[in-house]
Amino acid sequence: GAGVSQSPRYKVAKRGQDVALRCDPISGHVSLFWYQQALGQGPEFLTYFQNEAQLDKSGLPSDRFFAERPEGSVSTLKIQRTQQEDSAVYLCASSLYNEQFFGPGTRLTVL
Amino acid sequence: AQSVTQLDSQVPVFEEAPVELRCNYSSSVSVYLFWYVQYPNQGLQLLLKYLSGSTLVKGINGFEAEFNKSQTSFHLRKPSVHISDTAEYFCAVSDGGAQKLVFGQGTRLTINP
Numbered sequence: 767g768a769g770v771s772q773s774p775r776y777k778v779a780k781r782g783q784d785v786a787l788r789c790d791p792i793s794g795h796v797s798l799f800w801y802q803q804a805l806g807q808g809p810e811f812l813t814y815f816q817n818e819a820q821l822d823k824s825g826l827p828s829d830r831f832f833a834e835r836p837e838g839s840v841s842t843l844k845i846q847r848t849q850q851e852d853s854a855v856y857l858c859a860s861s862l863y864n865e866q867f868f869g870p871g872t873r874l875t876v877l
Numbered sequence: 878a879q880s881v882t883q884l885d886s887q888v889p890v891f892e893e894a895p896v897e898l899r900c901n902y903s904s905s906v907s908v909y910l911f912w913y914v915q916y917p918n919q920g921l922q923l924l925l926k927y928l929s930g931s932t933l934v935k936g937i938n939g940f941e942a943e944f945n946k947s948q949t950s951f952h953l954r955k956p957s958v959h960i961s962d963t964a965e966y967f968c969a970v971s972d973g974g975a976q977k978l979v980f981g982q983g984t985r986l987t988i989n990p
Binding site: 770799801806807808809810811814822825857859864865866867868869870871 | 881909913918919920921922923926928967969976977978979980981982983
């Protein structure tokens with residue numbers, strides 16, 4: 767079956783631009799997670815949804831970061847007024863029980 | 878707060894040699910432990926997980942790991958590596974099935990012919 771998909775795979779933004787990153791989870795998966803992976807580092811938690819409810823957003827680095835999952839399926843991570851330090855790979859994962867399945871990630875480069 | 882330490886940032890080994898990638902964690906609650914592999918430009922793939930029960934866990938591609946509660950460790954092992962095992966390996970911990978993962982910094986495994 768289809769896995770977690772993310773789009774776009776690569777995004778180049780000029781500093782100050784807004785970006786939107788999309789995640790399509792595995793069908794039926796209740797839980798959805800976003801992680802940020804800086805170059806040469808392990809992924810770091812950003813936010814977590816259970817269905818459409820955002821239960822934990824403690825990892826969002828600033829109020830420029832916003833995530834939504836309005837119908838409990840597709841999720842969008844939005845970054846406003848991008849900064850160079852936002853350059854990273856953004857990973858999405860979905861889960862039904864105790865295993866998270868990861869998408870390929872979106873590599874964001876802010877110039 | 879939970880944390881994970883991967884003691885080696887890089888591990889070079891020869892093909893068909895054994896390998897051990899070390900992982901130590903800290904947590905104040907019961908934990909679930911995971912090892913993920915990441916190939917270049919790809920997402921993370923689960924190698925194995927410890928949830929409960931037997932402390933020796935077997936995963937895909939011939940990897941295994943042993944949970945040691947007294948030493949708070951979860952080291953990953955493979956008796957004989959292959960060129961295709963070249964990748965970045967991440968150890969992770971969570972305190973529940975639907976909870977966020979806390980990752981280590983990763984260990985780059987390089988296999989030399």
